[in-house]
Amino acid sequence: MNSSAVRSSVRAFRLVDLESLQASAGSMPPVDEAPVLRVVSDPMASGAVEPVIWPAPIGSGPAPQDEAPAPQVQVRLKVHGPLPRLPQGQVVTLPVTLSARPLEFAGLCLRNLMWLLLTLGLYAPWAQVRTRRYFLRRTLVAGEALDDHANPWLLLPRHLMVWGLVAGVVGAWVGSRLAGMVALSLALAVLPLLAYMNLSYRVAHMSWAGRRLHFDGRYQGVYRAMWAPLASACLVAWLLMATLAWNRPGGWMAWGAVAALWAMAVPAFVWGYFQYRQHHLVLGPVRLMWKAQRVAMAMLFVRALAWFVLASMMVVGVAAVVLAGVMLLRGRVSTQVLFGVWVAVAACVLAAVVPYLQARLQNLVWSKTGNRYLRFRCQLDVQAYVWLRLRHAVLVVLTLGVYWPWAEVAARRMRTEALQVWARVETDVLKANWAPRKRADRTKMAG
Structure with missing residues (x-):
């Protein structure tokens, strides 16, 4: 991978507009200085760009200073070998959005629950697939929707x-x-x-823009x-x-x-x-990698443990005050009441700790995932996500579970839209070198 990264980094590519792909690429002056990495917040806009640093790990190495740039080549959408990157080390930011609606999801949950009761739980695979398909089909990455074909x-x-x-x-x-x-x-x-x-x-059985993902583990x-x-x-x-x-x-x-x-x-x-x-996640012509260190995972759990201790102290303190008040009024507390209080304390602690761990883990896993063409960036606000889940947990309890679809959609939207994709290759080039789902299935069957 390192040798291919060096060979690719010393080439100068020019990507032309889609309307002029059949025309030959013009001459490109040699690059004498290090490329400036830039992110365009909207790929279709032509406004100002702000400089950012492309992360060094996961297959991106600097070009040798004593090696002259290779002659320019004509870029086509369908290529063999390494994919052509954006010129001058440019990086395009591709947003991830979720358009799910709580009322629609509530109707889906109601239908799933009805069929689960009628079939004594045998409808569980269908409920799982329908729920996952609902969210994937409303998740857009670079303007293209995900899908599930299970x-x-x-x-x-x-x-x-x-x-x-x-x-x-x-x-x-x-x-x-x-x-x-x-x-x-x-x-x-x-x-x-x-x-x-x-x-x-x-x-x-998951796809993006009609192209299947692959797991080769x-x-x-x-x-x-x-x-x-x-x-x-x-x-x-x-x-x-x-x-x-x-x-x-x-x-x-x-x-x-x-x-x-x-x-x-x-x-x-x-x-x-x-x-x-x-x-072992493969996106068409490129394979993802993960560069998180064991120390980073250990520090994540240390922070989660500290948050667990703090949340436990707060919840237990409130529960002790409530129990003291009940004992002053009634004189004694039954074993059933004590058991119920401890169950409530455990539920409150989990409601505070699980979202914290989930947010931290998502940021670590996806911010360290990518390759020399694509990198994921996750900036989920941990504090905002924890408070969101706590508020929704209270509302779910007060409404006896009726509010759960609204809580689930809000949580998924926050987690999904915290993701971004940093691309050093045009999405059209990536799709052209990634066989569509039906053609890929026919090729696999023929092989």
């Missing part, structure tokens, strides 16, 4: 398999604790395969990425069962130490999964 009938066996695994584990636990642990261990061994099937199927890769967290989680579960049977202070201390070590390794486990997922 077949719910092909997803039904997978759903039945998951339900069978859950029922088997629960049934084994009802029989005996040892049988339940064995069943849980077997289910964890199958989990990476299910994750691979779900990921590869979803990406392969193998199931061996997802096992390499997930075996350590799953095996260690299984070890923690077995040690917990042994500690419950032994029921000694030393056993509980040993189990707590092992569980703490596993929790400290969670950032590395999450980093390994995203490393596998992002490195």
